Amino acid sequence: MEEKSGNFWAVNRLGSLVEHWPKNSAGEPEEPVLLCHCECLDMSDRMRINMLEAYGIPCVCRDSGNGAFGRVVLGISGEGVDIFVPKSLLEDALALSEEEYHEEL
Numbered sequence: 001m002e003e004k005s006g007n008f009w010a011v012n013r014l015g016s017l018v019e020h021w022p023k024n025s026a027g028e029p030e031e032p033v034l035l036c037h038c039e040c041l042d043m044s045d046r047m048r049i050n051m052l053e054a055y056g057i058p059c060v061c062r063d064s065g066n067g068a069f070g071r072v073v074l075g076i077s078g079e080g081v082d083i084f085v086p087k088s089l090l091e092d093a094l095a096l097s098e099e100e101y102h103e104e105l
Helices: 044-054 067-072 087-104
Strands: 030-038 060-063 082-085
Touching: 030 044, 030 087, 044 087, 060 067, 082 087
Parallel strands: none
Antiparallel strands: 030 082, 060 082
């Protein structure tokens, strides 16, 4: 279940997000950064999230705008989702996303 309060660590998908998220020198979870915005109409958000997790990159997503309402009514976010990854893994996540894009062409 995702929370809209701005506290990424309240989101604990499958009970392991906080455990797998990299920590800073103080032992706190590393800052999340925006990887991309995905429209949810073609399941690209779920495929990207699954790909990142398969490569060991934890991620968290947030419904954009009123997307949470769409998810309740339609099962998908009508306004898409924003996908966040740990700051230290952003380059790896971008490289994977670029490879995914080239494979689609």
